[in-house]
Amino acid sequence: MNIMVLIETMVVLFVIMLIGYILNKLGILRAESNDVLSELIVKVTGPVLVVSSVCSTNEMTDKNQIIKIFFIGILLYVVLITFSQIVIKLFCANDESKNIYSLMLVFTNTSFVGYPVLRALYGDYAIFASAILHMPFNVLIYSYGVYMIQNKGDSKRKFRIEDVLNVGVIAAIIALVIFLLGIEVPQTIQKILSMIGDITIPLSMMLIGSSLALIPIKYVFSNIKIYIVSFIKLIIMPLIAYFIANLFTSDSFIIAQLTIATALPAGSMIVMLTTQYKGNVKAASIGVFITTVLSVVTIPLMIYLLLT
Numbered sequence: 451m452n453i454m455v456l457i458e459t460m461v462v463l464f465v466i467m468l469i470g471y472i473l474n475k476l477g478i479l480r481a482e483s484n485d486v487l488s489e490l491i492v493k494v495t496g497p498v499l500v501v502s503s504v505c506s507t508n509e510m511t512d513k514n515q516i517i518k519i520f521f522i523g524i525l526l527y528v529v530l531i532t533f534s535q536i537v538i539k540l541f542c543a544n545d546e547s548k549n550i551y552s553l554m555l556v557f558t559n560t561s562f563v564g565y566p567v568l569r570a571l572y573g574d575y576a577i578f579a580s581a582i583l584h585m586p587f588n589v590l591i592y593s594y595g596v597y598m599i600q601n602k603g604d605s606k607r608k609f610r611i612e613d614v615l616n617v618g619v620i621a622a623i624i625a626l627v628i629f630l631l632g633i634e635v636p637q638t639i640q641k642i643l644s645m646i647g648d649i650t651i652p653l654s655m656m657l658i659g660s661s662l663a664l665i666p667i668k669y670v671f672s673n674i675k676i677y678i679v680s681f682i683k684l685i686i687m688p689l690i691a692y693f694i695a696n697l698f699t700s701d702s703f704i705i706a707q708l709t710i711a712t713a714l715p716a717g718s719m720i721v722m723l724t725t726q727y728k729g730n731v732k733a734a735s736i737g738v739f740i741t742t743v744l745s746v747v748t749i750p751l752m753i754y755l756l757l758t
Contacts, residue, residue, distance in 0.1 A: 459566040460746035466652055467739065470659025479660040487657045488725035491650055496719065497621030499561070499647030500588050503581045504625040505635040516582050516629075519704070523583040526708065527590055530556045537682055542675055547733035549598040550720070551679045554737045555687070557591055558714035560584045561651060563742075567710055567749065571757070572703065583707055585626060591719050592618030599729035654718040661721060661735040670736050680741045684748040688713035692756045706757050713752045715741035
């Protein structure tokens, strides 16, 4: 594969974040507009993107393999959540941002970074398979993710049914039903969903950049724990995933899916949700920014060392 394609993807992501940063400094984007954008992404464009991705790829053939990948995805997220809690207890037990660090280890940038990487390796089918592998993401980010964001510090906030029954989870359920029942979505509706969903990625990246503009630059370079978490996420986790996957399967496609899934930077939805639910936006924005910048080097490195 062409490593330059991966590097180009990372550079594009960085530039869009930089544009958001500049727009904030120019006064075009402000704290109030960040709140509006995050609500738009979390409640409208993000959920629409989830449904759109399944509608446009539901024509793929091997449902048995896809169902297998779906259950592997469930197991993957159980392991990721468990692993993240262990890491946080070891390195960040008393840190006020520990829940954000935990989410960084669980939820990755599967669409903007993951999809181009997988397409370069295996073509469009890998994108569909990845969407199924990460379907638990769509349920968990809007339930477990929201719960962790609102469970600030050492507070013992109880889990509520409202944390689960939100537009993001409903969108994930609709997407799964469409796939399993083989529902044919009319082309016109697909185009509408696609156009709305596609604005999620650039809006998310600009919002991250705008959020970073509100944070003193010294904090980006002085928070050692974020760099520790980033190293574990971008280097240690894909190594562990690769070797564990090799113990249970010889299928290079599944091994690659799991390795790449754990090598991606922290997901931009963490920033969207912390903004929407008044969480630690500073830690979330810096975590996504740092892991994204570092992944320009680490993703090609992991793929070169493990998958080529």
